[in-house]
Amino acid sequence: EAGVAQSPRYKIIEKRQSVAFWCNPISGHATLYWYQQILGQGPKLLIQFQNNGVVDDSQLPKDRFSAERLKGVDSTLKIQPAKLEDSAVYLCASSVGDPETQYFGPGTRLLVL
Amino acid sequence: DQQVKQNSPSLSVQEGRISILNCDYTNSMFDYFLWYKKYPAEGPTFLISISSIKDKNEDGRFTVFLNKSAKHLSLHIVPSQPGDSAVYFCAASARGSNYKLTFGKGTLLTVNP
Numbered sequence: 059e060a061g062v063a064q065s066p067r068y069k070i071i072e073k074r075q076s077v078a079f080w081c082n083p084i085s086g087h088a089t090l091y092w093y094q095q096i097l098g099q100g101p102k103l104l105i106q107f108q109n110n111g112v113v114d115d116s117q118l119p120k121d122r123f124s125a126e127r128l129k130g131v132d133s134t135l136k137i138q139p140a141k142l143e144d145s146a147v148y149l150c151a152s153s154v155g156d157p158e159t160q161y162f163g164p165g166t167r168l169l170v171l
Numbered sequence: 172d173q174q175v176k177q178n179s180p181s182l183s184v185q186e187g188r189i190s191i192l193n194c195d196y197t198n199s200m201f202d203y204f205l206w207y208k209k210y211p212a213e214g215p216t217f218l219i220s221i222s223s224i225k226d227k228n229e230d231g232r233f234t235v236f237l238n239k240s241a242k243h244l245s246l247h248i249v250p251s252q253p254g255d256s257a258v259y260f261c262a263a264s265a266r267g268s269n270y271k272l273t274f275g276k277g278t279l280l281t282v283n284p
Contacts, residue, residue, distance in 0.1 A: 062214070100175070100260050100274030101215065113269050149214055157205055157262075157270045162214025 060084065062163035064150050070169045076138035079166045083131065083152030089113075090127055091160070092135050093149040101149055107133065140170045174198045175263050177275035185283055190248040192278050194261030197242065201263040205272070206235060206246050209258045218259075219246070251282045 063082040071077050083090050088109050093101035104123065106114040109130040118125070122141070127133040137144055147167050153160040176195045184190045194204075202223040207215035221228040221235045221244065228235050234247045248255055261275040 098276065100177075100262070100276050101272075102274070103271055106269060106271065108269075114271055151214070153270075155270070157203065157264060157272055158217055158220055160217065160270075160272070162216070164212065164214050 062150055062152055062161055064148075064163040064166055066166060067164065068167050068169075070171065071140055072171050073142055074139040076136065077140055077168065078134050078136045079148050079150075079168075081133045081135070081150030081152075081163060083133070083150070084161055087152035087154055087159075087161075088130070089153045089155055089160075090133050091149075091151040091153075092125055092133070093151065093162075095147045095149055095165070097146070104135070137168075140168075142170050144168060145170045172197075173276075174201075175261055175273050175275040177259075177261055177278050179278050180276070181279040181281070183281045183283060184251050186253055187250045190246075190251045190255065190280055190282065192246040192248075192259050192261075192280065194244045194246075194275055195242060196244075196263050198263070198265065198273075199242070200265040201273075202266050203264045203270075204235070204237060204244050205262045205264075206233075207260040207262060207274075209260060209277070215260055248280075251280075253282050253284050256280060256282050 090107045092104045095101045107127040125135045147165040149165045151162045205220040206218040209215040237244045258277040262272040
């Protein structure tokens with residue numbers, strides 16, 4: 059079974075630029091999550107989708123972050139404009155619904171200069 | 172406000188001995204707890220979980236203990252193996268939260284041969 063795919067794996071941008079991350083979840087997984095993991099911290103949920111609907115985006119900085127999940131499969135997370143404090147690993151995860159089946163991708167490491 | 176706390180950033184043990192990783196939480200609404208393991212450059216992987224109706228759950232070399240009155244849980248690994256060297260995250264979710272996970276900062280476990 060293929061795992062959660064994410065791209066790119068690494069990205070370096072300058073502040074005020076925009077950036078987008080892509081996630082392809084495990085086939086058949088209805089729930090998709092985006093997490094932000096700052097160095098030395100645990101993952102923090104940014105947004106949770108159920109199929110193509112948003113379940114929770116309470117911790118998403120909506121003035122600069124946006125996310126969508128087209129057709130209930132792939133998802134993109136965008137930051138525009140980026141700030142220095144956005145430097146982190148962005149993890150995508152998917153599940154069939156319960157947390158024990160929450161599978162994480164390898165993450166995208168973003169560095170904002 | 173750190174609702175899930177892992178106060179030991181790192182732990183070093185000898186191969187074959189017991190590893191004990193600790194986690195404290197402050198939110199009394201949490202009723203489901205999980206441990207994730209993370210290797211460098213990979214996403215976290217689910218290890219073991221426990222519901223608040225239990226005080227112990229065992230899976231092979233891994234056992235999780237829950238003390239609800241103290242709002243404390245621990246992960247025991249016996250015997251520890253060098254391949255167990257990784258960062259371990261404690262996570263918690265609350266009933267009715269769509270399984271939204273709140274993670275601790277993680278503990279780096281090093282098992283020395």
